[in-house]
Amino acid sequence: MKKDKFDEIMSAVKMTDNLPTLPEVIYKINNLMEDDTVSVNYIGNLMTKDISLSAKILKIVNSPFYGFPQRIYNLNLALVLLGSNTLKSIIITSSVFDLMKDTMKGLWEHSLFCALTAKYIAKQINNGKQKIIDEDLVFSASLLHDIGKLIIAIKFKDDFNAIIKLAAESKKVYAEAEKEILDISHADVGYFLTKEWNYPASICTPIRFHHDFLMLYRNENIDKNYNIKSITNNKNKLYSSDNYVIETAIVNLSDILAKSLGIGFSGSIYVDEIKNEIIEVLSIDLDLLKKIIEEIYYFKDELNVFN
Amino acid sequence: MKRIKIENASEGNMLARNIVLENGIVLLSKKTILTKSLINQIKKQNIFFIYIENNSEGYEEDDITCINKKIIEKENNLSAIEERFVLVEDIKLMENIKNIIKEIIVKEYSD
Numbered sequence: 001m002k003k004d005k006f007d008e009i010m011s012a013v014k015m016t017d018n019l020p021t022l023p024e025v026i027y028k029i030n031n032l033m034e035d036d037t038v039s040v041n042y043i044g045n046l047m048t049k050d051i052s053l054s055a056k057i058l059k060i061v062n063s064p065f066y067g068f069p070q071r072i073y074n075l076n077l078a079l080v081l082l083g084s085n086t087l088k089s090i091i092i093t094s095s096v097f098d099l100m101k102d103t104m105k106g107l108w109e110h111s112l113f114c115a116l117t118a119k120y121i122a123k124q125i126n127n128g129k130q131k132i133i134d135e136d137l138v139f140s141a142s143l144l145h146d147i148g149k150l151i152i153a154i155k156f157k158d159d160f161n162a163i164i165k166l167a168a169e170s171k172k173v174y175a176e177a178e179k180e181i182l183d184i185s186h187a188d189v190g191y192f193l194t195k196e197w198n199y200p201a202s203i204c205t206p207i208r209f210h211h212d213f214l215m216l217y218r219n220e221n222i223d224k225n226y227n228i229k230s231i232t233n234n235k236n237k238l239y240s241s242d243n244y245v246i247e248t249a250i251v252n253l254s255d256i257l258a259k260s261l262g263i264g265f266s267g268s269i270y271v272d273e274i275k276n277e278i279i280e281v282l283s284i285d286l287d288l289l290k291k292i293i294e295e296i297y298y299f300k301d302e303l304n305v306f307n
Numbered sequence: 308m309k310r311i312k313i314e315n316a317s318e319g320n321m322l323a324r325n326i327v328l329e330n331g332i333v334l335l336s337k338k339t340i341l342t343k344s345l346i347n348q349i350k351k352q353n354i355f356f357i358y359i360e361n362n363s364e365g366y367e368e369d370d371i372t373c374i375n376k377k378i379i380e381k382e383n384n385l386s387a388i389e390e391r392f393v394l395v396e397d398i399k400l401m402e403n404i405k406n407i408i409k410e411i412i413v414k415e416y417s418d
């Protein structure tokens with residue numbers, strides 16, 4: 001029996017004092033970084049006010065994943081080296097960090113693995129030639145794609161456990177089991193939450209459609225020729241980034257690859273289908289997919305550097 | 308007593324400490340002898356390390372058991388993949404992905 005939880009969950013999202021809100025400093029920095037005229041020093045100074053945030057940023061900057069040759073101790077230097085987009089993704093990372101780890105370790109690992117995978121896929125597609133996709137943006141969107149599950153797990157624990165139980169017992173993917181228990185999806189919850197947090201559409205949209213790629217694809221009436229290959233050939237003329245179809249495709253693909261490799265646990269062990277349209281939009285062939293899987297497999301050994 | 312990764316746990320190991328879940332429930336108490344299904348239960352709870360007694364059986368110090376254990380681990384990994392892909396069995400792309408992953412696992416264990 002499906003429970004009418006829509007209003008209840010939505011009011012939980014609206015009541016921000018109930019929620020894992022971003023620390024004040026993060027909120028400020030987030031707004032400041034939208035503004036290109038603000039200096040790095042100013043942001044750096046603001047950040048040093050939040051000691052645990054500064055410590056986390058330095059820890060992540062010094063992790064092998066970013067691979068700087070020397071240890072970096074100076075926060076301002078870290079900001080210059082990383083650039084504002086990477087920094088933003090680190091801030092987002094660190095703000096959901098502890099909460100997610102404490103609530104559901106498997107979900108944290110799944111999310112982090114997806115984020116690393118999404119960034120790697122974007123890198124492969126950009127292929128050093130041109131920057132079609134913002135690698136740090138897809139990192140952030142992937143990291144947060146299941147944030148709605150976190151809310152459901154915290155606020156509606158019984159429902160969340162019921163979904164997991166149903167998925168395990170009747171062999172369903174999480175999203176399918178979720179539909180039977182709740183009338184709102186974790187993707188929608190994640191979307192409304194990140195909107196409340198004033199995150200850009202480039203992050204909110206992929207979160208909303210990470211299980212409904214075709215809905216986005218068809219709604220936007222995407223041209224059959226809209227794919228990475230044609231964008232590259234036409235030197236970006238075709239590319240309008242405001243539908244976030246490519247970003248959503250990457251988040252969706254990363255999610256399914258993480259499940260395929262069985263890394264982390266996001267509510268159900270079962271792997272969902274990768275729609276052909278995703279492969280077409282991203283212009284990925286089987287050889288590239290193989291290369292990607294072989295590479296990301298070893299990210300599992302790097303997950304603990306973020307702990 | 309020593310701390311081992313759950314991947315390295317094998318049948319016959321004796322728990323040296325209780326395994327307590329986040330909600331306070333004791334999943335398994337100490338002195339329990341592990342079986343394959345218990346190890347799987349532990350893995351399902353997202354527990355990554357356990358404490359076992361030094362004198363329990365089924366040891367990696369012993370080369371032969373170590374090799375056997377690796378084979379069992381590989382087989383477990385491969386059958387876990389089959390299970391994960393059970394809903395997408397008829398889809399060609401997913402079949403390809405499954406095979407790529409299986410190849411990686413087989414390669415990892417052959418090194």
